[in-house]
Amino acid sequence: MTEREAGDGHDRPPLAGVRVIDVGTRISAPFCAGLLGDLGADVVKVEDPRGGDFMRTIGPFAPTDEDGPGYSMWWAVEGRGRRGVTLDLRRPEGQDLFRRLATTADVVCENFRPGAMERWRIGPDDCDPRLVWARISVFGQDGPSSGRTGLDRMGIAYGGLLHLTGYPDRPPVRPGLSVSDYLTGTFAASAVAAALYRRDGPDGTGRGGVVDASLTESVLRILEWTIAAQDRLGITRGREGNRMANSAPLDNYPTADGTYVCVVAGSDTNFRRLCAAMGRPGMADDPQWATLAQRAARSDEINDLVAAWTSGLSASEVEAACIAHEVPVATAYTAADILADPHMAARGDLVTVDDPVAGPHRQQAPVPRLDGRAPATPRPAPRLGEHNDEVWSDLVGLSDEELRRYRADGVI
Secondary structure (H helix, E strand, C coil): CCCCCCCCCCCCCCCCCCEEEECCCCCHHHHHHHHHHHCCCEEEEEECCCCCCHHHHCCCEECCCCCCCCEEHHHHHHCCCCEEEECCCCCHHHHHHHHHHHCCCCEEEECCCCCHHHHCCCCHHHCCCCCEEEEEECCCCCCCCCCCCCCHHHHHHHCCCHHHCCCCCCCCCCCCCCHHHHHHHHHHHHHHHHHHHHHHCCCCCCCCEEEEEEHHHHHHHCCCCHHHHHHHHCCCCCCCCCCECCECCEEEEECCCCCEEEEECCCHHHHHHHHHHCCCHHHHHCHHHCCHHHHHHCHHHHHHHHHHHHCCCCHHHHHHHHHHCCCCEEECCCHHHHHHCHHHHHHCCEEEEEECCCEEEEEECCCCCECCECCCCCCCCCCCCCCHHHHHHHHCCCCHHHHHHHHHCCCC
16 A cells, blocks of 8 residues: 555545535536535535426426426536535525524535525524635625626626627627636635635634625636726727737638637747648748738738638648647537547546436536546436435434424425
8 A cells, every 4th residue: 555545635535524505596606516516525405495496497408207398417517516405595494494504514605696695594694603605696795786686697798708709890799608607606616715724724713704706706807908908008808709919820710521620820939830730831931921910910811821721621630730730729629529539538527427317427527636636526416305304304403203394394
């Protein structure tokens, strides 16, 4: 047995022993809880007994033997890695049970509209002060817009991303994913880890705290030079499509087999390499393309030259030529491409989750790795209320009679 195998701590998940209550819905707060679960935390998902999380209702659906549209594959991914219980938080009995559950936990993740949990008397001031709260909203917990309702689209719009996405002669286009939800969940998870260290570290305070994470501010944080250039130079950044005003050649280029390949060759070095990959090494010495500024000034022309080359080749042929000459390149993968990619298979980027409803299927693996080890494959998403007995009896201490009464009354 090696020293590591003997137990130097590397086999223990970093958040083992931490319990998270996921009382969120849709994406942002549950994603935050899921990331903490990927790191080893025990996550307990609390859902409304009258149907559960909204994500259960969004397709695509896998067929089941039960009535209804089927089993949501979105839920299969976003609901994984946690135990599931039901609880009506709008009733005093449910609020009391939540406070009791909270005494067993370290973290609460929620994304109700600011003030909702306070009205239910289950906010930070109503619960154990050792709790760390991840509170996610569109605009933050305070400020003149904090009470407004909203979803991911509001975050990318007010955060400044939507204005930048798409082509300059067309309306803004939303990104293909719920970017502000996932981004905010990620920021919140990192802040939760910091708050836990502040509480329990060598000079720990012993007290929890509140992570106030907003969709708008998370998007705002990744806007690169956009705000600084507006404030200092008066430059209002706009949509550029797949090209950039200050770099060329750079685009998603069409190929002969109907897909697109992204090539980034703006620097002098990469441009010279690309010319060699295209079989036109002399083009790099043409005075009209000598500098990045010259190429950027005539970006349409130089990008069209590259597109003419890629259009005569398959995506794999373009990739092979670029890789051989060390040009940054990537095919725009579909999900089918990802499932077939040997590098992702070798890295373990996909894991098989044995879902009891949908059956075994591959999903994206937890990331990142720690000490070269991938996180464990997450448990499948729970059925609605699947772990009620386990959590309410074993963790909270309800008797069998209390459990029956709460079920009969619709509290759980």
